[in-house]
Amino acid sequence: MGATPHLRLDTDILDRNIAAMAALAAERGIALRPHAKTHKSLQIARRQLDAGASGLTVATIGEAEVFAAAGFDDLFIAYPLWLGAGDADRLRALAGRARVLVGCDSPEAARRLSRLPVEVAVEIDSGHHRSGVQPREAGELAARISESGLRVRGVFTFPGHSYSPETRLRAADDEAAALAVAAASLAAALLPVRLLSGGSTPSAGAVRPGVLNELRPGVYVFGDSQQVELGTIGFDQVALTVAATVVSHTGGRVVTDAGSKALGADRAPWASGFGRVLDAPDARIVALSEHHSTIEWPGARPALGSTVLVVPNHVCNAVNLAGEYRLSTGGTWPVAARGRNS
Amino acid sequence: MGATPHLRLDTDILDRNIAAMAALAAERGIALRPHAKTHKSLQIARRQLDAGASGLTVATIGEAEVFAAAGFDDLFIAYPLWLGAGDADRLRALAGRARVLVGCDSPEAARRLSRLPVEVAVEIDSGHHRSGVQPREAGELAARISESGLRVRGVFTFPGHSYSPETRLRAADDEAAALAVAAASLAAALLPVRLLSGGSTPSAGAVRPGVLNELRPGVYVFGDSQQVELGTIGFDQVALTVAATVVSHTGGRVVTDAGSKALGADRAPWASGFGRVLDAPDARIVALSEHHSTIEWPGARPALGSTVLVVPNHVCNAVNLAGEYRLSTGGTWPVAARGRNS
Numbered sequence: 001m002g003a004t005p006h007l008r009l010d011t012d013i014l015d016r017n018i019a020a021m022a023a024l025a026a027e028r029g030i031a032l033r034p035h036a037k038t039h040k041s042l043q044i045a046r047r048q049l050d051a052g053a054s055g056l057t058v059a060t061i062g063e064a065e066v067f068a069a070a071g072f073d074d075l076f077i078a079y080p081l082w083l084g085a086g087d088a089d090r091l092r093a094l095a096g097r098a099r100v101l102v103g104c105d106s107p108e109a110a111r112r113l114s115r116l117p118v119e120v121a122v123e124i125d126s127g128h129h130r131s132g133v134q135p136r137e138a139g140e141l142a143a144r145i146s147e148s149g150l151r152v153r154g155v156f157t158f159p160g161h162s163y164s165p166e167t168r169l170r171a172a173d174d175e176a177a178a179l180a181v182a183a184a185s186l187a188a189a190l191l192p193v194r195l196l197s198g199g200s201t202p203s204a205g206a207v208r209p210g211v212l213n214e215l216r217p218g219v220y221v222f223g224d225s226q227q228v229e230l231g232t233i234g235f236d237q238v239a240l241t242v243a244a245t246v247v248s249h250t251g252g253r254v255v256t257d258a259g260s261k262a263l264g265a266d267r268a269p270w271a272s273g274f275g276r277v278l279d280a281p282d283a284r285i286v287a288l289s290e291h292h293s294t295i296e297w298p299g300a301r302p303a304l305g306s307t308v309l310v311v312p313n314h315v316c317n318a319v320n321l322a323g324e325y326r327l328s329t330g331g332t333w334p335v336a337a338r339g340r341n342s
Numbered sequence: 343m344g345a346t347p348h349l350r351l352d353t354d355i356l357d358r359n360i361a362a363m364a365a366l367a368a369e370r371g372i373a374l375r376p377h378a379k380t381h382k383s384l385q386i387a388r389r390q391l392d393a394g395a396s397g398l399t400v401a402t403i404g405e406a407e408v409f410a411a412a413g414f415d416d417l418f419i420a421y422p423l424w425l426g427a428g429d430a431d432r433l434r435a436l437a438g439r440a441r442v443l444v445g446c447d448s449p450e451a452a453r454r455l456s457r458l459p460v461e462v463a464v465e466i467d468s469g470h471h472r473s474g475v476q477p478r479e480a481g482e483l484a485a486r487i488s489e490s491g492l493r494v495r496g497v498f499t500f501p502g503h504s505y506s507p508e509t510r511l512r513a514a515d516d517e518a519a520a521l522a523v524a525a526a527s528l529a530a531a532l533l534p535v536r537l538l539s540g541g542s543t544p545s546a547g548a549v550r551p552g553v554l555n556e557l558r559p560g561v562y563v564f565g566d567s568q569q570v571e572l573g574t575i576g577f578d579q580v581a582l583t584v585a586a587t588v589v590s591h592t593g594g595r596v597v598t599d600a601g602s603k604a605l606g607a608d609r610a611p612w613a614s615g616f617g618r619v620l621d622a623p624d625a626r627i628v629a630l631s632e633h634h635s636t637i638e639w640p641g642a643r644p645a646l647g648s649t650v651l652v653v654p655n656h657v658c659n660a661v662n663l664a665g666e667y668r669l670s671t672g673g674t675w676p677v678a679a680r681g682r683n684s
Contacts, residue, residue, distance in 0.1 A: 245424050
């Protein structure tokens with residue numbers, strides 16, 4: 001397997017995951033704009049577009065720059081951007097290569113965007129309580145953004161409360177209701193509503209045709225332990241693992257060399273541990289250090305020196321820790337936008 | 343402040359932290375071998391040696407390679423290494439540049455090290471229950487390692503249960519007791535014990551003169567929210583923060599652009615949140631996404647667009663997410679060993 005820990009990507013499962021989400025969106029008549037922060041990979045983004053995606057979602061100007069430089073020409077920075085020194089010039093350069101949409105949730109941020117050749121989407125809060133205005137306030141904010149000379153394409157939300165066993169199933173309904181209220185609010189302000197964008201991997205399957213016209217899931221390409229434990233997918237849909245070596249057997253435990261610097265340290269309150277082990281569903285990662293995962297492993301333990309495939313809790317953070325994917329078919333792909341946080 | 347998020351290093355506080363730990367070790371007659379996995383920086387390692395450190399500790403062969411290439415010639419890979427394909431050649435090359443010590447906790451791992459020009463330290467478990475044999479078993483393992491033709495320098499442990507409010511103060515005593523038992527076990531096997539190595543940032547202050555002859559703390563150079571909340575340090579000893587921009591104010595919260603891809607996702611069960619805010623001790627980071635930290639901020643909130651300095655929970659993982667330090671004095675230092683996980 002080569003030096004561990006490293007990212008191992010099963011490209012057959014990847015292709016199946018890309019095709020399945022594309023089919024789901026097509027069946028429901030919804031455009032698919034996958035979030036590229038998950039994979040940060042030109043090769044995977046290309047496969048998503050080849051399967052019918054309408055464009056890409058990114059989180060930062062830096063990610064947008066990487067994809068625009070590679071020819072991706074329709075980008076949504078789905079984030080309430082606050083332009084710092086130099087950022088206006090960066091957005092202008094980006095807009096020379098791609099159609100650029102950016103998120104906004106305040107008049108103050110909108111003022112800093114004015115006179116730039118980008119469109120704006122108003123962010124609303126559909127229950128995750130992170131950024132975004134209340135849905136009924138979307139029209140007023142959109143009107144103020146329009147006064148800044150910017151074109152408002154519509155509204156977007158991230159139903160992040162889908163990342164909880166209690167609220168996963170209701171998140172898609174909350175999202176639809178919030179987007180409907182926001183759309184009415186824009187209409188009351190006499191503004192056109194061309195975009196109603198939502199979506200997350202845990203909620204995508206519950207989205208009904210009719211309200212949303214765009215979905216932005218990210219994690220679905222790879223899957224991860226959070227998706228397995230939320231019930232979104234089975235282990236057979238996990239395309240990305242961290243290959244690890246068993247380095248210690250003391251105390252009846254299994255310790256591997258994949259720690260938080262390879263897996264990320266994410267652990268939701270409802271997670272069973274710090275990740276899972278592929279092909280060992282009863283094993284539990286009970287502790288994580290930077291270079292150790294400590295696993296309680298019922299039954300016969302893997303031998304010292306053997307390779308185990310660990311499924312990270314949150315695959316986006318695991319990918320961002322590595323320079324490349326090692327493919328099940330041989331070869332590698334770079335994590336092209338790794339670390340592009342700004 | 344330039345594009346956020348980025349690492350901001352106060353070099354005055356850094357120098358004070360380096361001097362204070364050097365003084366503590368010197369007073370107690372203990373050699374200091376700081377763990378370089380925290381900073382991964384040639385400039386900081388040089389300052390540690392200039393202040394009297396006897397050498398460096400690292401976690402991986404890859405980290406050792408970065409420091410050896412820069413002239414650091416006394417390196418301890420304090421990890422139960424399992425040599426994979428090519429690793430023997432890498433260790434041989436390393437040993438041509440530096441005196442190399444590696445950790446071991448099994449006869450199987452020792453066999454793969456045999457005939458290499460390195461010394462070995464036996465890892466023991468002093469209460470953290472990660473890797474390492476029981477202290478009374480150290481002599482037997484050391485004898486078997488010696489039979490492989492390797493020279494055993496002594497024993498080492500990581501008292502990682504110092505990272506808990508309940509066990510922090512007792513961890514140094516557990517460590518001393520475990521090392522004393524291990525030393526007796528080696529003596530009973532008629533093996534010399536030249537090294538008794540331990541230490542962590544939370545336990546270092548409680549180490550008494552007499553048993554240990556080497557300390558390997560890492561985090562002390564920077565400090566972090568875990569150390570503040572454990573009571574190891576005050577905020578005035580925090581040298582490293584993540585500079586973040588306030589991007590959203592909706593819902594009465596403060597949202598910044600420093601998320602888990604800048605801070606790391608570490609959150610111990612006893613932590614008050616996902617990090618702390620410098621100069622705002624009552625603020626709490628109640629939620630973390632990849633590019634958002636959501637902060638409950640009593641009193642007057644910082645304005646949209648203002649810069650706040652976030653103190654990561656676990657600084658080692660935050661540093662590994664960035665390419666460089668921005669210094670309070672101007673200029674930058676690279677995170678030279680970033681991502682060297684193997």
